[in-house]
Amino acid sequence: MNSNEIFDKLKSEFGDDIISLTEEKNYDPYITVKRKNIKQICLFLRDIDGLNFDYLVNLTGMDWGKELGVVYHLYSISLKHRIVLKVFLSKENPVIPSVERCWKSANWHEREAWDMFGIQFENHPNHIRILCPYDWEGHPLRKDYVEQETYHGMRVPV
Amino acid sequence: MGQRKTIEIDYGAVDTDRMRLNMGPQHPSTHGVLRLEVELEGEIVTEVVPHIGYLHRCFEKTCEFMTYPQVIPYVDRLDYISSMNNEWPFVMGVEKLLGIQIPEKIEYIRVILAELNRIANHQIAVATFGMDSGAFTPFLYLFRDREMILDLFEKCSGGRLLYNYFWVGGLQHDIPPTFKEDCLAIIKKVRETNAEVNNLLIKNKIFIERITNIGILPADVAINFGCSGPVLRGSGVPYDLRKDEPYSIYDRFDFNVIVGEGAMGTLGDCWDRNIVRVNEMEESCKIIEQAIAQMPDEAVDVRALVPKRVKTPKGEIYCKTENPKGELGFYIVSDGSTQPYRMRTRATSFINLSVLPEISKGYMISDLIMILGSIDIVLGEVDR
């Protein structure tokens, strides 16, 4: 199933929540969606025959400068097709429902997105930092990140 | 010793204390600096909480400050056991953004080197897995024979462990004149060693008893957890990017995708994951043999297409290859400058490790070590 068909199927099911499909040179085809129903969209993508996106390849937070975002790379092992979902979030209130219930692999990915970008995932079972120490300050992969001066008495910048 | 079976016992009213045991970050068999917080009921593991990040080296942040060619050495240091394989998806992604079509001979060289590195990686994986079970000698045998592969890589790139060999648009240096003979000698040696290790370790009754029927990972759970590589194939899912979405020139080779069959116990146990790695070495040997036979003879300037200044057009690309540990992908976001705007790594070990708490409950602490070993993680890639 190609990305147009996937988009049409999603559009007919979720209507306004699905914003656009982008197919450009140098871009993997991606669908921009609204954050509110992301969990339902993911469940739909996973469970409906013909879509069967059973494999969450990658989930990552993004800092687009003005706003934050989450990117989902999905793949179907049985049907061998791919799609990318993109969600944009405001910097003031980066909250998005967790998709941990759809794909278990999202658990650690979402913890990492929280750790690195400060994106909050609603209903995540274990919403703590993963890579940085639990008492680390700030979210390092944000473009405006400033390193803390010391950590446990050790100097952090050079 | 008979078939093992799992029985459920409800402790119910029995008042027993559980012990919290902290394994790592310094522990001989956590394969680096992984820390596992384990809850024990006697010897039986009731809960595993992995704590990672002890080797978080800020790879993704550092890349945003580096130009594309400068990123390659950092990519090496992700999964430092299979550096050649790591470089490939990144280089391929940048080439795709730039629209470079590289010569056929370079593709062959890349395939051969990547497959050799796959063998080296699996040798380490099997070796450390054996060492976790207490067998120290096979570990040393495999490391000894891995040196031959490292010697060839050293002849090519000058590095023993981290190579910086695949460049955008070509290679760092041309291959040495004795390349083909070296490869054939390595294949011969790998087969000899495999036979030796099979006798010493893989077919050892104690070893088989230790690793069958533990850490059972059903296929649907493996897919749901996003596992890939031998962990997923051990559960019987024939998912291999080299076959499913052939990149480079993999569609020209005849090889099998090894999947676990539950030959010794239940499908998806530690035995299956291990035997997939052992058999994949043989498949890699086959690919290398075919590649050497097909490789064009004429000399190619390997740096002819290497751009002086890598400046990618605006775009986003997810480029993936089949690494020894599974699917490694780089999500490269380019804003049209010489530096990536964002480099996201789909780190295989990171995702494979997340399945550990799911499959290690209810087994003994010795089994936990073996289950961890069978997943074959590298902390450099887990923590990045």
Add this chain to the structure above:
Amino acid sequence: MGLLDRLDNPYEIDGFFLGTVEDLLNWGRSKSDWYLSFGLACCAIEFMAINASHFDLMRFGSIPRATPRQADFIIISGTVTLKMADRIKKLYEQMSEPKYVMSMGSCSNSGGPYWEHGYHVLKGVDRIIPVDVYVPGCPPRPEAFFEGMIKLQNLINNQAIFRKRSSMSAEELAQLEERNQKQKEYMERAAIEYENYQETLKTGGMQNPDYNGKYTINLPKIRMIDHE
């Protein structure tokens, strides 16, 4: 042991007999270096290769020990992150005297490739523990590591228990002096940290951020494995 409280800070006695005893003790320590089997990053893989049959580190009499109590020296093989730094300090403190530290690879020497942008990388392990031998390289070649090993053995051989070595060159003496200085600094720092720790204990104890109780354990049934 009483004798070795005064390593490099010798007793003011001299003589042929004591000199011979000193030589013997130093010989024993330098030829039997047990290391803590402890790997951090890429260098650890290279270190495993050094241990294996091809290079065979055991030629130097080095045996791996899994517990810091029985180890003589620790090899910091790889990048030290800030999260790991506390543990390395603890490991170093758990080792029994006399103990030595070998820093293997650029990362633990100075932060290496992560020097500038690695917000989570400790720039040099010598910021937290005193280092005896630095082995450069990323990762160091096995030959470079062996050079470091020989350096370490020479250093141990030059340590004085009963007297300062009259035969030592000015350079070696300076090295020893530097080592003593590092140890002293470390001990002073450790003493301050210990006092701080005692203070925090008085005020309700130190909060361990790793155990913040955010994960829940809910497992009523246990699977027992049995042979049948």
Add this chain to the structure above:
Amino acid sequence: MGNFVYDLLGNNLLAYIVVAIVPLLWVLPYALIAILGELKIASWVQDRLGPMRTGWKGVLQPLAEVIKLLQKEDITPANANKPLFNLAPFIMFTGAYATYAAIPFSSKFIAADLNIGLYYIFSISAFAIIGIVMGGWASNNKYSVLGALRAVSQMISYEIPIAVTLLAIAAYSGSLDMQEIIRQQGGGFWNWNLFGGNAPYWKIIFIPFFVGLFVIYFVGSLAETNRVPFDIPEGESEIIAGYHTEYSGMKFAMFFFAEYASMFTVSAIITILFLGGWQSPFGDFLNHPLLQVFWFIAKAMSFIFIQIWLRWTLPRLRVDQLMHISWKVMLPISLVCFFAVAILAMLK
């Protein structure tokens, strides 16, 4: 009494002291040789050289290690139970060394010629368990406790098949006196208990049962001394170093030393029970009391070689598999063998 010291010095205090010291003269060099053997045999098995830079081909390596261990700091953890922590290595070493009192090195030398020698050795070697449990528990370290508990369950369960084996041989020989057991095996290797003892030629039917007992004792002795594949009490990849995780310096050396000493003890017992002890394999030929020392040590050392060889070849078992082997495999087989040997003892 077969003891040349008493013949020489008479039955006085000096003689007792000399007799007590003579085994020590063997134990100390033996431990060094065994450690060197461990290092070198491991290296040969693993296709490398092993220690090379300490003396000629590294032969002084164990000596350097002893000198090093003497100088190491002796740490007692702050929260450890100090009396027990300090006592444990001594108890373990005492247990291992006390067995040497009843080991007959030759027909003319045994430190204490007890008529219940077998029983004595069997009881005294159980001392090691107490040392291990004390050390493991007193360390206040979770890994040590795990190691100690594993050691207890392992050693106690393996003592039962071993005891049955000892009983079988004692029943067959009609004596618990080790000199007596050895004397009955005289007259060539054909009369060793491994080959059915000194019964007439129809004993050949019973040889499998003796071989069975021999194998059971050997496997059990591996478990008794915590050697691979039964080294789970100190399984390095699982529980760091088991019960001696917190020990450093000389106290660790004593654990180390006791382990090697008890390796020799079990090898000596297997030699006595099955391979004719100090008896020459050729009957009275080459059976001088001094040569008997050679035969005895050669036989015992060959078992130590096998133990080391196995250690560097086999993986480690898991706890439940270990118990399974002991209770469900070795115990029934040993009982069957015991029964068969008892029948032979009656027919003889």
